[in-house]
Structures are given as C-alpha cells and as structure tokens.
Amino acid sequence: MTLAATPHHVGSRIAKLYRIAGPFSLILLGLVLIAIFAPLIAPNDPNSQNLMGRLKAPGTEARGTLYLLGSDELGRDLLSRIIYGARVSLSVALLSVVLSGVVGTTLGMAAGYLRGWTETVIMRLVDIFLSIPAILLAIITVAVLGPGFVNVILVLALTRWPRYARVAYGQTLSVAGMPYVRLARAMGASWPRVLLRHILPNIIAAMAVIATLEFGLMVLFEAGLSFLGLGVQPPTPSWGATLSVGRNYVTSAWWIATFPGVCLFLLVLSVNLIGDRLSEYLNPKTR
Amino acid sequence: MTEPTLQISGLQVQVGPHKVIDGVDITVQPGQIVALVGESGSGKSLTALSIMGLLGGKLRNAGGTITLSGTPLEHTSDAAMRRLRGQRISMIFQEPVASLNPLLSVGAQVGESLVAHGKADAGSAWSRAVQMLRDVGIPEPEKRARQLPSQLSGGMCQRVMIASALIARPELLIADEPTTALDVTIQAQILELMRRLREQTGTSILFITHDLGVVASLADRVCVMYGGRIVEQADVDDLFDNPAHPYTRMLLATIPRVDSPRKQPLFSIPGTVPDHDDWPQGCRFRTRCPLAGDACLQTPPLEPKAAGHLAACWHSDKVAGMIDHG
Numbered sequence: 001m002t003l004a005a006t007p008h009h010v011g012s013r014i015a016k017l018y019r020i021a022g023p024f025s026l027i028l029l030g031l032v033l034i035a036i037f038a039p040l041i042a043p044n045d046p047n048s049q050n051l052m053g054r055l056k057a058p059g060t061e062a063r064g065t066l067y068l069l070g071s072d073e074l075g076r077d078l079l080s081r082i083i084y085g086a087r088v089s090l091s092v093a094l095l096s097v098v099l100s101g102v103v104g105t106t107l108g109m110a111a112g113y114l115r116g117w118t119e120t121v122i123m124r125l126v127d128i129f130l131s132i133p134a135i136l137l138a139i140i141t142v143a144v145l146g147p148g149f150v151n152v153i154l155v156l157a158l159t160r161w162p163r164y165a166r167v168a169y170g171q172t173l174s175v176a177g178m179p180y181v182r183l184a185r186a187m188g189a190s191w192p193r194v195l196l197r198h199i200l201p202n203i204i205a206a207m208a209v210i211a212t213l214e215f216g217l218m219v220l221f222e223a224g225l226s227f228l229g230l231g232v233q234p235p236t237p238s239w240g241a242t243l244s245v246g247r248n249y250v251t252s253a254w255w256i257a258t259f260p261g262v263c264l265f266l267l268v269l270s271v272n273l274i275g276d277r278l279s280e281y282l283n284p285k286t287r
Numbered sequence: 288m289t290e291p292t293l294q295i296s297g298l299q300v301q302v303g304p305h306k307v308i309d310g311v312d313i314t315v316q317p318g319q320i321v322a323l324v325g326e327s328g329s330g331k332s333l334t335a336l337s338i339m340g341l342l343g344g345k346l347r348n349a350g351g352t353i354t355l356s357g358t359p360l361e362h363t364s365d366a367a368m369r370r371l372r373g374q375r376i377s378m379i380f381q382e383p384v385a386s387l388n389p390l391l392s393v394g395a396q397v398g399e400s401l402v403a404h405g406k407a408d409a410g411s412a413w414s415r416a417v418q419m420l421r422d423v424g425i426p427e428p429e430k431r432a433r434q435l436p437s438q439l440s441g442g443m444c445q446r447v448m449i450a451s452a453l454i455a456r457p458e459l460l461i462a463d464e465p466t467t468a469l470d471v472t473i474q475a476q477i478l479e480l481m482r483r484l485r486e487q488t489g490t491s492i493l494f495i496t497h498d499l500g501v502v503a504s505l506a507d508r509v510c511v512m513y514g515g516r517i518v519e520q521a522d523v524d525d526l527f528d529n530p531a532h533p534y535t536r537m538l539l540a541t542i543p544r545v546d547s548p549r550k551q552p553l554f555s556i557p558g559t560v561p562d563h564d565d566w567p568q569g570c571r572f573r574t575r576c577p578l579a580g581d582a583c584l585q586t587p588p589l590e591p592k593a594a595g596h597l598a599a600c601w602h603s604d605k606v607a608g609m610i611d612h613g
C-alpha cells in the first residue's frame with residue numbers, strides 16, 4: 001500500500017516539501033542544523049569567560065581568541081553563545097509545541113466528539129485560559145514554579161494548549177458531521193476508532209498550521225521569559241537572556257543585543273512565513 | 288412461519304416533547320426488499336437511524352419494540368448495539384462520495400467493518416475487500432482498492448459503500464435514498480446491483496425512497512409513511528392496484544404515466560407536510576385529505592383491510608371511489 005522509499009521518491013518528496021514551505025524554509029533548516037551540530041560549529045566554548053577580553057568588537061582578537069561577532073560582558077565568544085543559543089530556542093519551542101499540541105488536540109477532539117458535559121467543562125476551561133493574556137499567565141506560573149528549562153516548557157504548554165483545543169474542537173465538530181463519519185459509525189466503529197482513524201487524519205492539517213504559527217510564538221515567549229530572567233538560567237546561553245544583557249550595553253557594545261535579535265527575527269520570520277504558506281496550501285479555497 | 292428479519296412495532300422517537308415518530312410498524316421478512324416511502328420530513332431517516340441505534344443529539348427513542356431476527360434491540364446496550372452494526376445490520380446513505388473518508392483507500396474502507404470488529408486482520412480484510420469490490424461490479428478491483436474515493440465516480444462510490452455494508456454478510460441492509468444523488472442510468476445500475484445481491488446473499492433490504500418508480504421496480508412490499516406514522520403497508524402490486532389510504536392514492540396519482548395525455552399537468556398533493564410540532568389532532572393527514580370527516584378527529588389504527596394489506600384510515604372503503612386526479 002505504501003510507496004517504497006526509493007531515492008527518487010525521497011527526492012520528489014523533498015522537492016514538494018520545498019515548494020510548499022518556500023525559500024524561507026532554508027533559514028529554518030540552517031538554524032536547525034546549527035543547533036544540532038553546535039559543538040562542531042562553535043569556534044569556542046560558549047561559557048568560557050575571559051575577563052581581559054570583555055566587550056570586544058566583532059572581528060577583534062584577544063589573547064589568541066578571535067571574536068568574530070565580538071564578545072560579551074564576561075568576555076565570552078558571542079558567536080559561540082548564539083550558536084548554542086539556537087539549541088535552547090528551538091528545543092524549548094519544539095517541546096512546548098508538541099506538548100501543548102498533543103494535550104490541546106486531545107481535549108479539543110474529546111469536547112467536539114463526545115459533547116455533553118465533557119464539552120462544557122473543557123470549553124469553559126479553554127475560554128478561561130484564553131481570557132488571560134498568555135505572557136502574563138506564563139510569567140505568573142514561572143514565578144510560582146521557578147525558572148529552568150523543563151519548567152519553561154511546562155509553563156508554555158500550560159499556557160498554549162487552549163489554542164489547539166479550540167481549533168481541534170471546531171474542526172472535530174465539522175468533521176464529525178461529515179457523511180463518512182456517519183457511515184463509519186453505521187459500520188460499527190467504536191468512538192476511539194472514529195476519532196483516531198476518521199477524524200484525526202482529517203483535522204491534522206489544520207493542527208499543523210496552528211503548530212507552525214505557535215512555534216514562532218514559542219520562540220518569542222522563551223526569549224521573553226529569558227529576557228526577564230524567568231527562562232533558562234545562566235550560564236546556559238539563550239538569545240533572550242543575551243538580548244537582555246546587551247540592552248545595558250547598547251551604546252558601548254551594540255553587537256551583544258543586535259546579533260541575537262537578528263537571529264530571533266530571522267527564525268520567527270521564517271517560521272511564520274512557512275506557516276502562512278502551509279495554511280494557504282492546505283486551504284481548499286485557495287488550492 | 289419463519290421469523291421476520293426485522294419487526295418494528297409501535298416505534299416512537301421524540302425531539303424534546305414532540306413525537307416526530309409516533310407509532311411505526313414495519314415487518315421485513317428474510318430476503319425481502321421493503322420500501323419505505325413518504326414525502327420529505329415524514330420520518331423515514333429517523334426510523335432508519337433509530338433501528339441502527341444511531342439517534343443522536345436531542346433525539347431519543349421513546350417507545351416501541353425493534354426485533355432483529357428474534358433479538359430484541361430496544362434494551363441492547365450501546366456497546367452491544369455497536370457490535371451489531373456492520374455485522375448484522377448495515378446502512379448506506381445518499382451522497383456516496385461524501386460518505387467515504389477522503390484520506391483512506393477504497394479497499395481499507397470496504398474492509399473497515401471486518402477490522403473494526405476484529406473479524407479479520409488488515410491483510411485478509413484487504414483481500415476480502417478486493418473480492419467484495421469485484422462482487423459489486425467494480426472493474427479492476429485490485430487497482431481500485433488502492434485508490435482514494437476522489438479518483439472514483441459517484442456511481443462507483445455508491446458501489447463501494449454497498450460493498451463495505453455487505454462485506455460482513457448482514458441480515459439486514461438499510462438503504463436511505465442510495466440512488467437519489469445519482470443520474471438515471473447509474474441509478475438503474477445500482478438498483479440492478481441491489482436486486483442481484485439480494486438474490487445471491489439473501490440479505491433483507493429496507494429501502495428508503497420517495498421515488499415510486501423505484502419502488503415499483505425494486506420492492507416486494509411497501510410501507511407508506513406520513514407524519515411519523517405508517518399509514519399503509521402492502522405487497523407492491525396490491526398497493527399500486529388497490530391503495531387503501533387516500534395519501535397513497537394521491538401519491539400514486541403523482542407518478543407521470545406513459546399513457547396519460549402529454550399536455551395534462553402532473554398532479555401534486557395540495558398543501559404541505561405540517562411541521563413536526565404542528566400536527567393536527569387525530570389523523571395527521573386530515574388537513575390535506577379530501578375524504579376527511581368527523582371520525583378523522585380520532586387517530587385511525589393501522590389495521591388489516593385485506594389479507595396482508597394494512598392501512599390507517601377510517602374511510603379506506605371510499606379510497607377506490609376517489610375522483611381520479613391523474
């Protein structure tokens with residue numbers, strides 16, 4: 001039934017993927033590769049301090065170390081910190097999107113298919129969560145739970161699942177009313193089977209669009225929390241935290257804030273553009 | 288006498304306080320094709336869904352008994368009811384294309400009820416599905432099985448739906464206007480297929496339609512429905528020749544006849560079906576019936592008027608003398 005994964009098929013699949021995602025996907029791909037291979041690419045240890053080499057401008061050398069993008073307030077190589085920072089940004093965003101996506105989609109589908117009190121309870125909760133500004137909720141919960149890598153992911157998932165739940169709920173309602181779902185039930189499919197085999201595959205595209213857009217948002221949320229000192233803790237390099245430090249040196253050492261800022265901008269931009277193209281591709285009206 | 292495949296008596300379905308189905312009696316004998324006819328809104332689909340145990344939302348079963356080859360269904364649990372569906376009773380619908388999952392191959396959907404009930408693993412379900420596709424007259428079934436519904440025509444999709452409904456050899460197939468969305472030639476082919484499958488498998492069929500031409504060519508027996516009640520039930524020839532209910536008589540007058548003068552306008556029943564929350568008291572056809580009288584303020588029971596011929600009308604003896612509108 002499934003096509004064999006011959007090189008030709010793999011090639012044409014990649015070509016198709018590229019056609020859908022567009023040229024900006026190359027930026028994302030580049031950043032992902034950088035994150036994966038950070039130890040191989042980074043010219044220096046991101047955490048090794050050099051107090052004699054503080055605030056060096058891009059391109060300068062101090063004590064045998066070349067600071068290609070300059071150094072920070074502790075004399076750490078900015079380029080290496082940015083390269084390792086990509087790991088933090090991407091992994092926090094990915095894990096929080098997966099977690100909130102799975103939880104939100106499951107609850108939304110349950111509400112949309114089972115209806116009754118399940119629907120009432122879940123959708124009331126969604127309304128309540130969505131009425132609180134997300135970043136505020138994130139800040140408050142982090143303040144309670146304490147900062148750190150795992151907590152940031154948990155907090156982001158807690159804050160963002162309602163968005164998936166609401167979309168999954170609406171999609172499930174409309175797909176559940178489709179004649180093919182009625183037929184599946186008339187053929188004796190149990191409700192888990194109806195949900196997993198007939199509804200989920202037909203709503204997954206819509207969920208993927210939301211997940212892509214959320215991914216960009218999660219990158220910003222993580223940066224924002226780290227900027228406020230509520231995210232991943234030093235010395236782990238995070239773009240948001242570096243940006244926050246750089247703010248103090250904007251006039252004397254512009255590079256500290258600028259380069260992580262540019263990276264954040266490029267990452268979020270490329271993810272959002274991919275999301276837009278994806279939703280356009282999947283929308284039957286524009287296809 | 289053998290046990291009927293389906294025996295419904297006194298079936299009631301309510302939406303809130305309103306009885307949308309109010310006393311439906313239907314009997315389907317083994318191997319029989321019974322047509323359920325009536326205008327839009329008369330409750331045909333609700334009757335079918337209630338047999339399947341698939342009433343949802345605000346609809347609920349409010350009384351009566353349904354027996355499937357001796358098994359009473361009205362106290363069957365939801366889980367047990369689910370195990371009957373696709374195995375002992377199947378249902379097919381209008382909109383053949385939309386009734387198939389756009390993302391699943393045709394073969395997987397035909398084999399679905401076998402897999403869903405654990406009657407076969409995916410592999411053997413697949414080969415039985417291919418065989419079933421061949422049985423319903425789909426050319427190149429191996430190739431078609433691998434295709435998606437969007438690659439098939441409407442008529443083919445209806446054959447696929449029939450294949451998936453019959454793969455587990457159910458005793459009863461309920462077909463809710465399966466040909467309404469298809470054009471005339473395809474419609475004739477599907478009817479021919481159902482006739483043939485009935486001969487081959489002995490499956491009883493409850494066939495819902497509002498097309499009396501289809502009834503005449505397919506059914507052994509007919510139940511006429513009006514306002515959530517069965518108003519007449521008889522063998523097909525008997526019904527066409529000696530209708531015992533004014534509604535049936537008037538429905539028959541709406542069939543265009545080959546021998547009628549060309550210019551003559553088609554007869555249609557005056558008035559419309561009242562809303563389900565607005566039925567007149569007594570006989571529900573009273574507001575549109577030319578024979579209506581004082582007696583009709585009482586609900587007429589569905590009772591034998593001749594051997595094997597039931598009707599619910601106080602004045603069935605006058606039906607034969609009704610002025611011919613056609």
Ligand SMILES: Nc1ncnc2c1ncn2[C@@H]1O[C@H](COP(=O)(O)OP(=O)(O)OP(=O)(O)O)[C@@H](O)[C@H]1O
Binds near residue numbers: 302331333344563
């Ligand atoms: N889900 C529902 N909720 C409330 N009322 C309903 C529902 N479904 C059907 N009804 C009402 O029940 C009555 C019978 O509907 P049903 O669908 O059984 O008619 P039908 O005979 O199948 O008509 P058609 O030929 O148009 O398919 C209609 O008056 C309709 O308004």
Ligand code: SF4
Binds near residue numbers: 532571573579602
């Ligand atoms: S009972 Fe009366 S109103 Fe009803 S169909 Fe017969 S004659 Fe007409």
Ligand SMILES: [Mg+2]
Binds near residue numbers: 331332
């Ligand atoms: Mg109907």
